[in-house]
Amino acid sequence: MEFGKIHNLGAVNFSLPPGAAFNTRVWTAVEPTRRPEVFIGGPIWANKDYVGKIYPSNAKEKDFLHYYTRQFNTIELNLTHYQIPTAGMIEKWKAEAVPGFTYCPKFPQIISHERQLTATEGLTEEFVNAVLGLEEFLGMTFLQLPPSFGPEKWPVLEAYLKSLPDELDVAVEFRHPDWFSKAIVWQHTLERLYGLHRHVVITDVAGRRDVLHMGLSSPALTLRFIANEGHSTDYSRADAWIQRLKTWFEKGLQTAYLFIHGGAENDTAPELILYWVRELNKHCGLNLREPVLQPKVVQGSLF
Numbered sequence: 001m002e003f004g005k006i007h008n009l010g011a012v013n014f015s016l017p018p019g020a021a022f023n024t025r026v027w028t029a030v031e032p033t034r035r036p037e038v039f040i041g042g043p044i045w046a047n048k049d050y051v052g053k054i055y056p057s058n059a060k061e062k063d064f065l066h067y068y069t070r071q072f073n074t075i076e077l078n079l080t081h082y083q084i085p086t087a088g089m090i091e092k093w094k095a096e097a098v099p100g101f102t103y104c105p106k107f108p109q110i111i112s113h114e115r116q117l118t119a120t121e122g123l124t125e126e127f128v129n130a131v132l133g134l135e136e137f138l139g140m141t142f143l144q145l146p147p148s149f150g151p152e153k154w155p156v157l158e159a160y161l162k163s164l165p166d167e168l169d170v171a172v173e174f175r176h177p178d179w180f181s182k183a184i185v186w187q188h189t190l191e192r193l194y195g196l197h198r199h200v201v202i203t204d205v206a207g208r209r210d211v212l213h214m215g216l217s218s219p220a221l222t223l224r225f226i227a228n229e230g231h232s233t234d235y236s237r238a239d240a241w242i243q244r245l246k247t248w249f250e251k252g253l254q255t256a257y258l259f260i261h262g263g264a265e266n267d268t269a270p271e272l273i274l275y276w277v278r279e280l281n282k283h284c285g286l287n288l289r290e291p292v293l294q295p296k297v298v299q300g301s302l303f
Contacts, residue, residue, distance in 0.1 A: 003175070004205030004226060012206045014233055016240045019248075020215030021183075022190040030219045030252035038286055039074035039102055039139060040258040040276060042269040049267040053293055065096045071291040072273065073101050074139055076224070076259040080105040081144070084126050090133045102139030104222075104257060105131045113146045116153070117160040124160075128168060140222050140257050142171040142201055150176040151185050154192070161196050171222040171257075173201035173211075180210040193217035204237065219254040221245075227272055229263035234272055242279045249284055 006012070045068035051059050055067040068075065079085070085093075085105075093103060108127055111120045131138055145157070157172070164170055172193065180186050193200055194217040203211040205226035225241065227234040245256060260276060262269030270293055277288045 004203070004208035004211070006207035009206060009228060009231060009233060012233075013209065014206075014237050014240075016244055017212060017214050019244075020186070020190065020213060022187055022194070023214075023216050023251075025191075025194065026216050026219055027251040030254065032250055032252045033254055036249050036253060036284075036286075037255045038258065038280065038288060039104075039256070040260065040273060040280075040288065041068075041072035041074040041076070042266055042273060043076040043078055043259060043261055044266055045075060047266055050270065054270045054291055057294075065093070069097050069101045071270075073289070074104055074257060074259075076142075077103050077105040080127070080131070081107070081109050084108055084123070085130045087130070087133070090130055094134060094137055097137045099136075101137060102257075103131075103134055103137055104139045104259070105134075105141050107141065107143045112144055116146065116149060117156050120160075121163075124163070128165065132165075132168065140169045140171050140199065140220070142173055142222060144173040144201075145175055147175045149174075150178045151189070154189070158192065158196070161193075161198050166197070169199065169220070171199035171201045171220075173203065173224070174213075175208075175211065177210055180213055186213060186215060190215050190217045204241070216253075219252050221248070221253060221256045222259075223257065224259050224261065226261045227263055227268065230268040230271070234268075235275060238272065238276055238279065242276070242283050245280065246284050 045065045046061065048061070050064070051057060054071050055064060059067055097103070108123065111117065111123050111127065131141060161170065178185065179189060190200065198217065199220050199222060200215060200217045201222045201224060202213060202215070203224040203226065205211065206228060245253070258276065260269055260273045262272055270291060274291050274293060277290050280286050281288055
């Protein structure tokens with residue numbers, strides 16, 4: 001079952017919690033910027049439903065990435081969760097990108113889930129060297145911890161984060177409920193990440209409201225927003241996030257990576273991303289490029 005996925009949406013309180021207390025520490029260390037960097041996109045480019053919608057109607061699968069990078073300015077690169085990219089893959093991704101586009105690779109599951117950050121030196125070096133090869137097209141990398149990785153394993157996580165090069169931006173996604181069940185544990189976690197100059201992932205998903213912790217360990221947000229196939233709450237939740245981002249930009253948020261998941265198949269992600277872009281531009285004074293959606297052609301309709 002997909003993480004946090006439920007069907008009884010009417011029972012969910014979708015309101016955004018207040019920001020974590022530690023956020024104040026982050027804001028006091030920075031000055032608000034007039035031009036925050038905002039990257040917004042989805043989790044996949046290989047979706048045939050995008051043909052005739054955000055890709056040309058005659059687009060071939062081998063060209064999907066080419067068209068994706070010209071519609072959005074980032075992607076949650078889940079492919080790297082399942083394999084360490086080869087040099088050839090890295091070169092292709094760079095060749096298909098346009099200036100300003102960023103790939104945000106996920107750490108391979110053999111490192112994060114199977115070995116849980118232990119005895120992974122060789123694999124980590126291989127992965128890090130590969131993604132650093134993306135050069136100016138590398139954005140935030142993110143380390144998704146398995147649901148079994150609880151606070152008692154902090155020393156393992158800390159040692160692993162310290163082993164990574166400073167030039168690699170890393171955001172950590174926590175899933176074990178015990179990170180959030182006691183406020184003092186989460187406060188200390190944010191403090192430690194702050195001291196390590198590492199970032200944190202916020203996930204907004206219907207079935208796990210605890211991972212919507214609203215905490216920051218740096219003035220950089222990495223948000224995974226999991227929608228529900230175009231349900232009306234997808235848009236009301238987006239509205240709340242736009243207002244929260246407006247407040248956070250005014251306080252000093254410098255960078256935001258916004259990954260919008262449409263749902264199980266991500267067919268509705270482009271429409272939702274377009275909505276986010278328009279509302280961010282309207283309410284936050286940004287100038288993000290809007291993706292261009294083509295009207296769907298209805299076969300057999302002549303009149």
